[in-house]
Amino acid sequence: MTHSPSPPELRLENQICFAVYSAAHAFAQAYRPWLEPMGLTYPQYLVMLLLWERDGRSVNELAQPLQLDSGTLTPLLKRMEKAGFLTRSRDEKDERVTRIHLTDFGQSLMEQARRIPVAMLCQSGMDLNRLTELREQVQDLGKSLRQA
Amino acid sequence: MTHSPSPPELRLENQICFAVYSAAHAFAQAYRPWLEPMGLTYPQYLVMLLLWERDGRSVNELAQPLQLDSGTLTPLLKRMEKAGFLTRSRDEKDERVTRIHLTDFGQSLMEQARRIPVAMLCQSGMDLNRLTELREQVQDLGKSLRQA
DNA sequence: TGACAATATATTGTGCACAACTTAATTGTT
Protein backbone atom coordinates (compact mmCIF):
# COMPACT_ATOMS: atom_id res chain seq x y z
CA MET A 1 0.00 0.00 0.00
CA THR A 2 1.03 3.54 -0.72
CA HIS A 3 0.63 6.74 1.29
CA SER A 4 -2.43 8.89 0.77
CA PRO A 5 -1.25 12.05 -1.00
CA SER A 6 -1.48 15.21 1.02
CA PRO A 7 -4.71 17.15 0.38
CA PRO A 8 -4.50 20.71 -1.01
CA GLU A 9 -5.58 22.29 2.27
CA LEU A 10 -2.46 20.83 3.89
CA ARG A 11 -0.03 22.21 1.31
CA LEU A 12 2.36 24.84 2.54
CA GLU A 13 1.70 27.24 -0.31
CA ASN A 14 -2.02 27.30 0.51
CA GLN A 15 -1.56 28.28 4.15
CA ILE A 16 -2.37 31.86 5.00
CA CYS A 17 -0.57 31.35 8.29
CA PHE A 18 2.63 30.63 6.39
CA ALA A 19 2.17 33.58 4.05
CA VAL A 20 1.92 35.81 7.11
CA TYR A 21 4.79 34.09 8.93
CA SER A 22 6.99 34.40 5.88
CA ALA A 23 6.06 38.03 5.21
CA ALA A 24 6.85 38.88 8.84
CA HIS A 25 10.37 37.54 8.43
CA ALA A 26 10.71 39.32 5.09
CA PHE A 27 9.79 42.58 6.81
CA ALA A 28 12.38 42.07 9.53
CA GLN A 29 15.00 41.48 6.85
CA ALA A 30 13.87 44.47 4.83
CA TYR A 31 14.12 46.77 7.85
CA ARG A 32 17.59 45.55 8.70
CA PRO A 33 19.59 47.89 6.43
CA TRP A 34 17.83 50.88 7.97
CA LEU A 35 17.91 49.74 11.57
CA GLU A 36 21.40 48.29 11.76
CA PRO A 37 23.10 51.69 11.29
CA MET A 38 21.10 52.89 14.29
CA GLY A 39 22.04 49.81 16.30
CA LEU A 40 18.41 48.66 16.60
CA THR A 41 16.87 45.29 15.97
CA TYR A 42 13.37 45.09 14.55
CA PRO A 43 11.57 44.39 17.87
CA GLN A 44 13.60 47.14 19.50
CA TYR A 45 12.42 49.50 16.75
CA LEU A 46 8.82 48.68 17.66
CA VAL A 47 9.57 49.69 21.25
CA MET A 48 11.12 52.93 20.02
CA LEU A 49 7.99 53.72 17.99
CA LEU A 50 5.93 53.51 21.18
CA LEU A 51 8.37 55.60 23.18
CA TRP A 52 8.67 58.27 20.50
CA GLU A 53 4.91 58.56 20.60
CA ARG A 54 4.78 58.67 24.39
CA ASP A 55 7.78 58.52 26.68
CA GLY A 56 7.89 57.28 30.25
CA ARG A 57 5.73 54.22 29.71
CA SER A 58 5.65 51.31 32.11
CA VAL A 59 6.70 47.85 30.94
CA ASN A 60 3.02 46.99 30.77
CA GLU A 61 2.26 50.01 28.62
CA LEU A 62 4.77 48.64 26.16
CA ALA A 63 3.71 45.03 26.56
CA GLN A 64 0.05 45.59 25.84
CA PRO A 65 0.21 47.26 22.42
CA LEU A 66 3.03 44.94 21.37
CA GLN A 67 1.25 41.85 22.66
CA LEU A 68 4.39 40.73 24.42
CA ASP A 69 5.00 39.68 28.01
CA SER A 70 7.62 40.69 30.53
CA GLY A 71 9.57 37.53 29.75
CA THR A 72 10.31 38.97 26.33
CA LEU A 73 10.39 42.65 27.17
CA THR A 74 12.53 42.69 30.30
CA PRO A 75 15.68 41.32 28.67
CA LEU A 76 15.01 43.31 25.50
CA LEU A 77 14.73 46.53 27.51
CA LYS A 78 17.87 45.66 29.44
CA ARG A 79 19.76 45.31 26.16
CA MET A 80 18.36 48.64 24.98
CA GLU A 81 19.36 50.26 28.25
CA LYS A 82 22.87 48.87 27.94
CA ALA A 83 23.03 50.22 24.38
CA GLY A 84 22.07 53.68 25.61
CA PHE A 85 18.64 54.08 24.01
CA LEU A 86 16.68 54.29 27.24
CA THR A 87 16.71 54.11 31.02
CA ARG A 88 14.80 51.81 33.36
CA SER A 89 13.77 53.12 36.76
CA ARG A 90 11.27 52.36 39.49
CA ASP A 91 8.09 54.39 39.64
CA GLU A 92 8.06 56.40 42.88
CA LYS A 93 4.33 56.11 43.45
CA ASP A 94 4.19 52.37 42.82
CA GLU A 95 7.41 50.49 43.41
CA ARG A 96 6.17 47.54 41.40
CA VAL A 97 6.31 49.29 38.05
CA THR A 98 9.39 50.00 35.99
CA ARG A 99 9.26 53.21 33.96
CA ILE A 100 11.05 53.42 30.63
CA HIS A 101 12.45 56.76 29.50
CA LEU A 102 14.27 57.58 26.30
CA THR A 103 17.76 59.02 26.58
CA ASP A 104 18.59 62.08 24.50
CA PHE A 105 20.31 59.72 22.10
CA GLY A 106 17.23 57.52 21.85
CA GLN A 107 15.02 60.54 21.32
CA SER A 108 17.33 61.90 18.65
CA LEU A 109 17.05 58.75 16.55
CA MET A 110 13.51 59.70 15.59
CA GLU A 111 14.88 62.07 12.97
CA GLN A 112 16.68 59.24 11.20
CA ALA A 113 13.70 56.95 11.56
CA ARG A 114 11.41 59.43 9.81
CA ARG A 115 12.84 58.33 6.48
CA ILE A 116 12.06 54.67 6.97
CA PRO A 117 8.29 54.55 6.28
CA VAL A 118 8.59 56.00 2.77
CA ALA A 119 11.46 53.68 1.95
CA MET A 120 9.49 50.66 3.10
CA LEU A 121 6.45 51.80 1.16
CA CYS A 122 8.57 51.69 -1.99
CA GLN A 123 9.93 48.24 -1.20
CA SER A 124 6.43 46.92 -0.62
CA GLY A 125 5.60 47.38 -4.29
CA MET A 126 2.10 48.59 -3.44
CA ASP A 127 0.52 52.01 -3.26
CA LEU A 128 -0.44 53.49 0.09
CA ASN A 129 -4.17 52.92 -0.26
CA ARG A 130 -3.82 49.25 -1.08
CA LEU A 131 -1.30 48.81 1.72
CA THR A 132 -3.58 50.53 4.22
CA GLU A 133 -6.47 48.30 3.27
CA LEU A 134 -4.26 45.25 3.52
CA ARG A 135 -3.06 46.37 6.95
CA GLU A 136 -6.60 46.71 8.21
CA GLN A 137 -7.49 43.23 6.99
CA VAL A 138 -4.40 41.74 8.61
CA GLN A 139 -5.21 43.59 11.84
CA ASP A 140 -8.73 42.16 11.77
CA LEU A 141 -7.34 38.71 11.15
CA GLY A 142 -4.99 38.98 14.10
CA LYS A 143 -7.81 40.21 16.28
CA SER A 144 -10.04 37.27 15.34
CA LEU A 145 -7.30 34.76 16.00
CA ARG A 146 -6.45 36.22 19.37
CA GLN A 147 -9.95 36.25 20.77
CA ALA A 148 -10.99 32.79 19.61
CA MET B 1 12.14 73.18 24.39
CA THR B 2 9.81 70.26 23.97
CA HIS B 3 10.06 67.13 21.89
CA SER B 4 8.58 67.03 18.42
CA PRO B 5 5.54 64.73 18.60
CA SER B 6 5.92 61.52 16.65
CA PRO B 7 4.41 61.75 13.15
CA PRO B 8 1.53 59.41 12.21
CA GLU B 9 3.70 57.33 9.87
CA LEU B 10 5.85 56.39 12.87
CA ARG B 11 2.97 55.22 15.04
CA LEU B 12 2.87 51.54 15.83
CA GLU B 13 -0.77 51.10 14.90
CA ASN B 14 -0.12 52.45 11.40
CA GLN B 15 2.67 50.00 10.59
CA ILE B 16 1.76 47.20 8.23
CA CYS B 17 4.95 45.43 9.31
CA PHE B 18 3.64 45.29 12.86
CA ALA B 19 0.19 44.12 11.77
CA VAL B 20 1.89 41.23 9.98
CA TYR B 21 4.33 40.56 12.81
CA SER B 22 1.51 40.51 15.30
CA ALA B 23 -0.76 38.34 13.18
CA ALA B 24 2.07 35.85 12.72
CA HIS B 25 2.38 35.45 16.48
CA ALA B 26 -1.39 35.23 16.82
CA PHE B 27 -1.38 32.38 14.30
CA ALA B 28 1.31 30.50 16.19
CA GLN B 29 -0.76 30.85 19.35
CA ALA B 30 -3.96 29.81 17.61
CA TYR B 31 -2.33 26.66 16.22
CA ARG B 32 -0.95 25.68 19.59
CA PRO B 33 -4.02 23.84 20.95
CA TRP B 34 -4.07 21.65 17.83
CA LEU B 35 -0.35 21.07 17.56
CA GLU B 36 0.54 20.52 21.19
CA PRO B 37 -1.42 17.25 21.45
CA MET B 38 0.64 16.01 18.51
CA GLY B 39 3.87 17.19 20.12
CA LEU B 40 4.60 19.64 17.33
CA THR B 41 5.60 23.29 17.45
CA TYR B 42 4.37 25.62 14.72
CA PRO B 43 7.60 25.67 12.68
CA GLN B 44 7.79 21.89 13.01
CA TYR B 45 4.26 21.69 11.63
CA LEU B 46 5.40 23.62 8.56
CA VAL B 47 8.12 21.03 8.01
CA MET B 48 5.54 18.26 8.35
CA LEU B 49 3.34 19.90 5.71
CA LEU B 50 6.22 19.72 3.25
CA LEU B 51 7.07 16.13 4.11
CA TRP B 52 3.46 14.98 3.92
CA GLU B 53 3.36 16.44 0.44
CA ARG B 54 6.65 14.86 -0.58
CA ASP B 55 8.79 12.67 1.63
CA GLY B 56 12.53 12.16 1.42
CA ARG B 57 13.44 15.78 0.89
CA SER B 58 16.91 17.15 1.43
CA VAL B 59 17.49 19.87 4.00
CA ASN B 60 17.71 22.32 1.14
CA GLU B 61 14.38 21.16 -0.28
CA LEU B 62 12.87 22.09 3.05
CA ALA B 63 14.89 25.27 3.48
CA GLN B 64 13.94 26.81 0.16
CA PRO B 65 10.14 26.78 0.41
CA LEU B 66 10.31 27.75 4.09
CA GLN B 67 12.88 30.49 3.44
CA LEU B 68 15.00 29.21 6.30
CA ASP B 69 18.68 28.33 6.44
CA SER B 70 20.48 25.30 7.80
CA GLY B 71 21.29 27.18 10.97
CA THR B 72 17.60 27.11 11.82
CA LEU B 73 16.64 23.81 10.23
CA THR B 74 19.42 21.53 11.39
CA PRO B 75 18.67 21.83 15.11
CA LEU B 76 14.93 21.84 14.44
CA LEU B 77 15.20 18.61 12.44
CA LYS B 78 17.37 17.07 15.14
CA ARG B 79 14.67 17.80 17.70
CA MET B 80 12.06 16.30 15.40
CA GLU B 81 14.21 13.24 14.89
CA LYS B 82 14.63 12.84 18.62
CA ALA B 83 10.86 13.14 19.04
CA GLY B 84 10.32 10.34 16.52
CA PHE B 85 8.67 12.26 13.67
CA LEU B 86 11.40 11.69 11.10
CA THR B 87 14.83 10.29 10.35
CA ARG B 88 17.95 12.03 9.03
CA SER B 89 20.31 10.08 6.81
CA ARG B 90 23.04 10.73 4.29
CA ASP B 91 22.15 10.54 0.62
CA GLU B 92 24.07 7.66 -0.96
CA LYS B 93 24.65 9.35 -4.30
CA ASP B 94 25.80 12.63 -2.76
CA GLU B 95 27.26 12.38 0.69
CA ARG B 96 26.85 16.13 1.23
CA VAL B 97 23.08 16.03 1.43
CA THR B 98 20.99 14.87 4.37
CA ARG B 99 17.71 13.23 3.44
CA ILE B 100 14.70 13.60 5.70
CA HIS B 101 12.18 10.76 5.85
CA LEU B 102 9.00 10.57 7.86
CA THR B 103 8.64 7.74 10.33
CA ASP B 104 5.39 5.76 10.30
CA PHE B 105 4.39 7.81 13.31
CA GLY B 106 5.14 11.05 11.52
CA GLN B 107 3.24 9.91 8.46
CA SER B 108 0.28 8.86 10.57
CA LEU B 109 -0.14 12.33 12.07
CA MET B 110 -1.48 13.59 8.75
CA GLU B 111 -4.88 12.16 9.59
CA GLN B 112 -5.10 14.27 12.73
CA ALA B 113 -3.76 17.31 10.91
CA ARG B 114 -6.49 17.11 8.28
CA ARG B 115 -8.92 18.66 10.74
CA ILE B 116 -6.79 21.72 11.40
CA PRO B 117 -7.40 23.83 8.27
CA VAL B 118 -11.17 23.94 8.73
CA ALA B 119 -10.79 24.78 12.40
CA MET B 120 -8.41 27.62 11.61
CA LEU B 121 -10.69 28.91 8.88
CA CYS B 122 -13.40 29.27 11.51
CA GLN B 123 -11.10 31.08 13.92
CA SER B 124 -10.00 33.49 11.20
CA GLY B 125 -13.48 35.00 11.12
CA MET B 126 -13.34 35.30 7.32
CA ASP B 127 -14.79 33.26 4.50
CA LEU B 128 -12.52 31.17 2.31
CA ASN B 129 -12.62 33.49 -0.69
CA ARG B 130 -11.64 36.56 1.27
CA LEU B 131 -8.95 34.62 3.06
CA THR B 132 -7.54 33.30 -0.21
CA GLU B 133 -7.39 36.76 -1.67
CA LEU B 134 -5.74 38.06 1.47
CA ARG B 135 -3.20 35.24 1.33
CA GLU B 136 -2.28 36.12 -2.25
CA GLN B 137 -1.78 39.76 -1.34
CA VAL B 138 0.39 38.85 1.63
CA GLN B 139 2.40 36.46 -0.55
CA ASP B 140 2.94 39.26 -3.09
CA LEU B 141 4.01 41.60 -0.32
CA GLY B 142 6.54 39.10 0.99
CA LYS B 143 7.86 38.55 -2.51
CA SER B 144 8.34 42.28 -3.09
CA LEU B 145 10.13 42.75 0.21
CA ARG B 146 12.46 39.85 -0.39
CA GLN B 147 13.65 40.89 -3.83
CA ALA B 148 14.17 44.57 -3.10
C1' DT C 1 -4.24 45.35 61.68
C1' DG C 2 -3.12 41.09 59.53
C1' DA C 3 -3.78 37.65 56.30
C1' DC C 4 -4.54 37.11 51.53
C1' DA C 5 -5.57 38.09 46.79
C1' DA C 6 -4.13 40.84 42.94
C1' DT C 7 -0.73 43.20 40.27
C1' DA C 8 3.90 44.27 38.08
C1' DT C 9 8.04 42.81 36.88
C1' DA C 10 11.80 39.58 36.73
C1' DT C 11 13.81 34.83 36.12
C1' DT C 12 14.44 30.21 34.05
C1' DG C 13 14.29 27.03 30.45
C1' DT C 14 13.17 25.71 25.68
C1' DG C 15 12.76 26.57 20.91
C1' DC C 16 13.03 29.46 16.84
C1' DA C 17 15.77 32.75 13.55
C1' DC C 18 19.77 34.35 11.53
C1' DA C 19 24.65 36.08 10.73
C1' DA C 20 29.10 34.38 10.41
C1' DC C 21 31.89 30.68 10.10
C1' DT C 22 33.47 25.75 9.55
C1' DT C 23 33.66 21.17 7.51
C1' DA C 24 33.15 17.98 4.04
C1' DA C 25 31.88 16.34 -0.49
C1' DT C 26 31.37 17.27 -5.37
C1' DT C 27 32.22 19.71 -9.69
C1' DG C 28 34.89 22.09 -13.08
C1' DT C 29 39.16 23.28 -15.22
C1' DT C 30 43.28 22.62 -16.79
Next chain:
DNA sequence: AACAATTAAGTTGTGCACAATATATTGTCA
Protein backbone atom coordinates in the same frame (compact mmCIF):
# COMPACT_ATOMS: atom_id res chain seq x y z
C1' DA D 1 45.12 13.63 -11.82
C1' DA D 2 45.41 18.10 -9.27
C1' DC D 3 43.27 21.67 -7.26
C1' DA D 4 40.39 25.67 -6.94
C1' DA D 5 35.53 26.83 -6.78
C1' DT D 6 31.10 25.50 -5.54
C1' DT D 7 27.62 23.35 -2.88
C1' DA D 8 25.34 21.17 1.37
C1' DA D 9 25.09 20.84 6.10
C1' DG D 10 26.51 21.76 10.49
C1' DT D 11 28.29 24.91 14.34
C1' DT D 12 28.55 29.07 17.26
C1' DG D 13 26.84 33.09 19.25
C1' DT D 14 23.17 36.55 19.87
C1' DG D 15 18.55 37.97 20.22
C1' DC D 16 13.61 37.19 20.22
C1' DA D 17 9.18 34.64 22.05
C1' DC D 18 6.76 32.39 25.47
C1' DA D 19 5.37 29.04 29.24
C1' DA D 20 6.02 28.47 33.90
C1' DT D 21 7.50 30.19 37.94
C1' DA D 22 9.35 33.46 41.43
C1' DT D 23 9.57 37.83 43.95
C1' DA D 24 8.07 41.94 45.61
C1' DT D 25 4.70 45.58 46.17
C1' DT D 26 0.02 47.14 46.59
C1' DG D 27 -4.94 46.60 47.47
C1' DT D 28 -8.75 44.37 50.11
C1' DC D 29 -11.46 42.96 53.65
C1' DA D 30 -12.55 40.37 57.61
